[in-house]
Amino acid sequence: MRRKIMIKAGIIGATGYAGSELVRLLLGHSQVEIKWLGSRSYVGQKYAGIYQNFFQLIDEKCLDDNMEELARQVDVIFTATPQGLCASLINEGILSQAKVVDLSADFRIKDVKKYEQWYGMEHKSPQFVEEAVYGLCEINREEIKKARLIANPGCYPTCSTLSIYPLLKEGLIDPNTIIIDAKSGTSGAGRGAKVDNLYCEVNENIKAYGVASHRHTPEIEDQLGYACGKEVLINFTPHLVPMNRGILVTAYASLTKDVTYEEVRAAYDKYYEKEQFVRVMDKDICPQTKWVEGSNYVDVNFKIDPRTKRVIMMGALDNVVKGAAGQAVQNMNLMFGLNEAEGLYQIPMCP
Numbered sequence: 001m002r003r004k005i006m007i008k009a010g011i012i013g014a015t016g017y018a019g020s021e022l023v024r025l026l027l028g029h030s031q032v033e034i035k036w037l038g039s040r041s042y043v044g045q046k047y048a049g050i051y052q053n054f055f056q057l058i059d060e061k062c063l064d065d066n067m068e069e070l071a072r073q074v075d076v077i078f079t080a081t082p083q084g085l086c087a088s089l090i091n092e093g094i095l096s097q098a099k100v101v102d103l104s105a106d107f108r109i110k111d112v113k114k115y116e117q118w119y120g121m122e123h124k125s126p127q128f129v130e131e132a133v134y135g136l137c138e139i140n141r142e143e144i145k146k147a148r149l150i151a152n153p154g155c156y157p158t159c160s161t162l163s164i165y166p167l168l169k170e171g172l173i174d175p176n177t178i179i180i181d182a183k184s185g186t187s188g189a190g191r192g193a194k195v196d197n198l199y200c201e202v203n204e205n206i207k208a209y210g211v212a213s214h215r216h217t218p219e220i221e222d223q224l225g226y227a228c229g230k231e232v233l234i235n236f237t238p239h240l241v242p243m244n245r246g247i248l249v250t251a252y253a254s255l256t257k258d259v260t261y262e263e264v265r266a267a268y269d270k271y272y273e274k275e276q277f278v279r280v281m282d283k284d285i286c287p288q289t290k291w292v293e294g295s296n297y298v299d300v301n302f303k304i305d306p307r308t309k310r311v312i313m314m315g316a317l318d319n320v321v322k323g324a325a326g327q328a329v330q331n332m333n334l335m336f337g338l339n340e341a342e343g344l345y346q347i348p349m350c351p
């Protein structure tokens with residue numbers, strides 16, 4: 001029996017790492033038909049010629065980034081493109097015809113000046129910033145259901161926020177003592193050729209980057225600030241590690257009082273017990289990137305250190321799934337009133 005197609009989808013930036021992961025997930029989605037594979041460099045070329053994993057699965061050729069034409073043809077547009085591109089293309093006409101899920105950071109930060117400072121560019125569509133909903137499904141589910149424009153969260157911010165949120169929300173940690181140490185696989189840097197990401201630079205190596213200056217700092221601070229109702233300043237240090245996929249967050253904060261394991265666990269359970277994609281691990285199990293690879297799960301856990309009166313919060317996700325394309329599909333499902341997990345049933349790959 002032919003499957004029922006409900007939603008026509010288009011992807012601008014389908015040839016990047018986040019875009020190709022969207023293609024993989026949407027191909028397996030029972031309610032979606034991909035109508036537009038957008039590119040800048042491969043227009044007119046067969047999509048499966050770029051990614052041979054789609055050989056015999058996709059016959060279509062790449063199209064351009066004409067978002068206005070795309071909006072006339074589809075119900076939902078995903079922009080998996082560099083910072084600034086979505087903001088430069090979007091307009092009211094597009095938003096009145098199609099829903100937009102932007103995987104870049106263009107609409108994640110509500111303070112436009114702050115965005116311009118951290119991203120070093122002028123915001124081309126500040127009029128849509130207020131309307132855009134930050135697509136962290138576990139926290140903003142009801143707003144997402146009504147949205148036209150989704151700011152799909154960053155990969156580090158998704159992992160960091162979900163790891164820390166319950167303790168901050170419950171007032172168990174001091175917001176201004178938070179330190180986040182994070183590590184990412186190289187696909188996080190995208191497919192574009194860069195010397196820093198060459199095999200010999202990355203393999204058998206680990207390095208910090210963006211120290212005290214990474215653009216995800218204000219995004220994480222904003223989200224943690226909303227959780228505790230006041231301004232939050234953090235230290236955030238990302239590291240590049242020699243693996244393809246995965247983000248691991250280890251975050252530290254001072255406890256506001258003496259707490260037991262059970263009390264902290266109850267805080268995590270309060271927010272995540274019913275969540276399909278957040279797994280609070282059993283006591284003493286530290287999340288690993290391998291255990292979430294290829295899936296939309298984010299695994300979290302914690303450990304209390306009574307000596308220092310701090311708690312260590314840990315999280316792991318796949319940067320191109322829950323950190324990008326998977327979360328984008330989860331957002332689309334919510335926006336179209338579908339089962340939130342549709343197309344996202346992938347079991348993590350291990351080893």
Ligand SMILES: NC(=O)C1=CN([C@@H]2O[C@H](COP(=O)(O)OP(=O)(O)OC[C@H]3O[C@@H](n4cnc5c(N)ncnc54)[C@H](OP(=O)(O)O)[C@@H]3O)[C@@H](O)[C@H]2O)C=CC1
Binds near residue numbers: 019079155189
């Ligand atoms: N990689 C990741 O883990 C994550 C990425 N993201 C976000 O997703 C977005 C894409 O990232 P990623 O996939 O890694 O990047 P890539 O560099 O791998 O891909 C970029 C994509 O954008 C297209 N593109 C570039 N410039 C233009 C342009 N001027 N007009 C139209 N298309 C253009 C490229 O087309 P072509 O190939 O034809 O040049 C390519 O399809 C970014 O905003 C990133 O921040 C978010 C979370 C995680």
Ligand SMILES: CC(=O)N[C@@H](CCC(=O)OP(=O)(O)O)C(=O)O
Binds near residue numbers: 153
């Ligand atoms: C390893 C690496 O370079 N990672 C990227 C973050 C991933 C990404 O694409 O950013 P968004 O999540 O904001 O979309 C970086 O540090 O800029």
